[in-house]
Amino acid sequence: MTTSIRRAARRLLLIAGLPAVLVTAWWLATANSTNFYWPPLRTILETFGPTWLEGKLTTDVVPSLARLGVGYVAALALGSGLGVAIGSSKTLRATVEPVLEFFRAIPPPVLVPILILFAGIGDGMKVLVIVSGAIWPILLNTVEGVRSIDEVLRDTAACYRFRTRTRLTTLILRGASPQIMAGARQALSIAIILMVISEMFAASNGLGFTIIQFQRSFALPQMWSGIILLGLIGVALSLLFRLVENRVLAWYFGQRNTQHSGA
Amino acid sequence: MSIVSTLTRRTPEPDTAMSTDSTGQQTPMLDVRGLRKVYTSANRSVEAVRDLTFSIDPGELVCLVGPSGCGKTTLLRCISGLLETTSDEVVLEGKRVSGPPEGMAVVFQEYGRSLFPWLTVWQNVELPLKEKGLCRAERKRLTTESLAAVGLADFHSAHPWQLSGGMQQRVAIARAVAYEPNVLLMDEPFAAVDAQTRGELEDLVRALWERLGVTVLFVTHDIDEAVYLGQRVVVLSSSPTVVLEDVTIDLPAERDQLTTRSLPRFTELRAHVYARVQEAKAGAQSVATP
Ligand SMILES: Nc1ncnc2c1ncn2[C@@H]1O[C@H](COP(=O)(O)OP(=O)(O)O)[C@@H](O)[C@H]1O
Numbered sequence: 008m009t010t011s012i013r014r015a016a017r018r019l020l021l022i023a024g025l026p027a028v029l030v031t032a033w034w035l036a037t038a039n040s041t042n043f044y045w046p047p048l049r050t051i052l053e054t055f056g057p058t059w060l061e062g063k064l065t066t067d068v069v070p071s072l073a074r075l076g077v078g079y080v081a082a083l084a085l086g087s088g089l090g091v092a093i094g095s096s097k098t099l100r101a102t103v104e105p106v107l108e109f110f111r112a113i114p115p116p117v118l119v120p121i122l123i124l125f126a127g128i129g130d131g132m133k134v135l136v137i138v139s140g141a142i143w144p145i146l147l148n149t150v151e152g153v154r155s156i157d158e159v160l161r162d163t164a165a166c167y168r169f170r171t172r173t174r175l176t177t178l179i180l181r182g183a184s185p186q187i188m189a190g191a192r193q194a195l196s197i198a199i200i201l202m203v204i205s206e207m208f209a210a211s212n213g214l215g216f217t218i219i220q221f222q223r224s225f226a227l228p229q230m231w232s233g234i235i236l237l238g239l240i241g242v243a244l245s246l247l248f249r250l251v252e253n254r255v256l257a258w259y260f261g262q263r264n265t266q267h268s269g270a
Numbered sequence: 271m272s273i274v275s276t277l278t279r280r281t282p283e284p285d286t287a288m289s290t291d292s293t294g295q296q297t298p299m300l301d302v303r304g305l306r307k308v309y310t311s312a313n314r315s316v317e318a319v320r321d322l323t324f325s326i327d328p329g330e331l332v333c334l335v336g337p338s339g340c341g342k343t344t345l346l347r348c349i350s351g352l353l354e355t356t357s358d359e360v361v362l363e364g365k366r367v368s369g370p371p372e373g374m375a376v377v378f379q380e381y382g383r384s385l386f387p388w389l390t391v392w393q394n395v396e397l398p399l400k401e402k403g404l405c406r407a408e409r410k411r412l413t414t415e416s417l418a419a420v421g422l423a424d425f426h427s428a429h430p431w432q433l434s435g436g437m438q439q440r441v442a443i444a445r446a447v448a449y450e451p452n453v454l455l456m457d458e459p460f461a462a463v464d465a466q467t468r469g470e471l472e473d474l475v476r477a478l479w480e481r482l483g484v485t486v487l488f489v490t491h492d493i494d495e496a497v498y499l500g501q502r503v504v505v506l507s508s509s510p511t512v513v514l515e516d517v518t519i520d521l522p523a524e525r526d527q528l529t530t531r532s533l534p535r536f537t538e539l540r541a542h543v544y545a546r547v548q549e550a551k552a553g554a555q556s557v558a559t560p
């Protein structure tokens with residue numbers, strides 16, 4: 008009982024220790040700052056509430072997160088769907104794989120000006136930017152995951168005459184899920200970056216838009232508070248992701264642990 | 271608690287004549303005629319199986335014995351419709367095999383890899399029954415009974431990777447048995463388990479076969495195991511593979527690790543099969559089919 012509490016405390020210390028040190032350092036270093044560009048952390052935090060929690064939460068934060076959500080889910084669906092198709096067919100894989108590598112190598116932000124031409128400057132464009140960048144790690148990892156599904160498991164599914172649907176869900180998607188999740192994790196950080204960048208180019212609301220507005224109007228404490236908010240959103244989403252991952256891949260982590268400890 | 275106490279055995283008396291395909295006999299459960307398999311890749315081709323002909327009657331337990339690499343797995347994969355043959359006839363219950371047929375279950379050599387690691391033991395056994403379209407109550411009954419029959423009643427919610435190799439093999443067997451196949455193919459199922467577990471599992475297979483009346487083709491490289499288990503032992507040559515001899519095992523039906531293995535007849539039969547395999551190795555070319 009006490010040991011588990013002590014262990015939890017230790018974990019908390021490990022997780023929160025470094026951030027606490029950094030925040031304190033920032034706080035102390037800027038405490039008496041009169042530098043216009045580096046306002047005291049205290050000032051920044053004081054502006055945080057009024058800036059974000061009153062009004063901008065619904066006009067900027069929610070729209071940003073909504074676009075992020077739609078774009079990310081679309082990338083996930085498209086990427087894993089296409090990945091399963093490509094991974095299942097040898098000829099399809101041979102034909103499209105070099106092209107995929109090419110597209111993956113293009114830094115997604117350069118697509119923004121092009122996509123503005125095609126899709127305008129509305130929500131559609133921003134979602135498209137997110138999808139166009141986040142899809143690649145999911146797609147390529149899914150292809151790899153489907154390809155690496157154990158031959159014996161495939162034979163088993165064939166012998167017991169699994170229906171196509173069951174084959175897809177129970178054999179292929181579950182079998183490739185470790186790789187799909189690895190791709191999804193990379194895609195999440197890409198999606199967040201692209202959410203901000205797409206709003207910096209041409210937008211009338213959103214987190215990226217607001218931060219740029221603050222910068223242009225020299226509202227530096229507010230700008231800094233926006234950056235802190237972005238960081239917090241990133242941490243929160245990554246924690247959420249880990250929660251989902253631990254559920255979806257419980258079997259995988261369990262298997263890996265037994266293999267490492269045993270044999 | 272018998273799994274299929276309701277099912278009657280369909281085993282005919284083992285005919286003492288070797289399988290000469292005489293007309294007038296009942297139609298065999300499985301008929302392999304002139305099976306040949308050549309693996310072709312870009313730069314070479316391997317003739318894994320040259321010419322195999324044998325047949326198995328309904329309810330028989332036949333062991334197929336041959337040295338490692340002689341094409342046993344290849345043969346099983348052809349029979350189960352997982353692999354295209356180069357030239358053949360594999361006829362199961364009167365129908366030519368072209369894809370995985372209904373009513374067949376396979377226990378693979380790599381049993382650990384044949385279980386879905388993301389499913390529990392229970393789900394692994396139940397899933398094929400779902401695919402077969404059985405109702406929930408029926409699935410529950412079959413899964414419970416077959417897991418109990420292999421001694422895994424307490425491991426329903428475990429995942430395969432939490433079990434030892436021998437237990438994983440039991441899950442694979444339970445899954446095959448619950449499926450209620452007409453034909454059960456087993457590919458060196460006990461090659462990788464320790465000797466004691468192996469003995470237990472051999473007896474388990476005999477017991478299940480006797481209870482279910484299922485036709486079993488049991489593949490092994492172990493001559494002892496083949497003689498102990500089978501009603502007949504089909505001896506294969508090394509690659510390119512042909513049938514060397516079809517030996518009828520006239521041991522009493524009631525088999526027991528201790529007594530059966532110490533019978534003089536057991537020793538004789540084992541020596542006979544062993545000699546055939548050695549002969550084949552020595553004069554690999556001069557192949558005399560009995
Ligand atoms: N997919 C394959 N491609 C080419 N050769 C193969 C393939 N699978 C098996 N072989 C060859 O066929 C022969 C028989 O293999 P296998 O059926 O696995 O033998 P066994 O199960 O009796 O040990 C071996 O020489 C092996 O190298």
Ligand SMILES: [Mg+2]
Nearest residue numbers: 342343379458
């Ligand atoms: Mg083999």
